[in-house]
Amino acid sequence: MHLHPPKPRLFHISEQPGISIFTPRPSPSHFDNITGNLVFAINDQLLHNYLLPRDCPRVTFYAGANTTDADKQRFMGNTTASHVVAVESGWYQRIKETTLYCYEFLSDDFVLIDECAGYYVSYKPALPIAVTVIDDIMAALLSRNIELRFMPSLICIAEAVRDSSLQFSLIRMRNAKG
Incomplete structure (x- = not known):
């Protein structure tokens, strides 16, 4: 008997209500393993990375299997x-x-392309099976066992996290203030 891992719950966050179909589009970022237009989705474990306005720059991180004790202590020692x-x-x-709209997809047509970031893609159009309105972003974030940090600038922490052994995503950093 083969046990299959449970299918992931997959989501797409948008500031646009009423999307009835997600049509594949060019990737906004470069990935070596992307070969055409696609629909992006994020898994439930890392959904918090996208529970923010689309253009909001953010630095997100967590300790992975290869994160050193020194980096855990430096970046997450007091949380x-x-x-x-x-x-x-x-x-x-x-x-x-x-206000955000959290669209949920069936995972059948999606494949994992970045485990650290929780990114899944589909080359087929995707129909949402549910949508949740998020009108209190901070409450939604803080209900997910994350620490939300507000900082005057993200530049220094982004560089430090990028150079660490942490698992991380640097999102919309082109919008970050110096």
């Missing part, structure tokens, strides 16, 4: 959260005022 999401203080008001 009981499993993940950290750092955003710029200047985004506070926009985060408070933004």
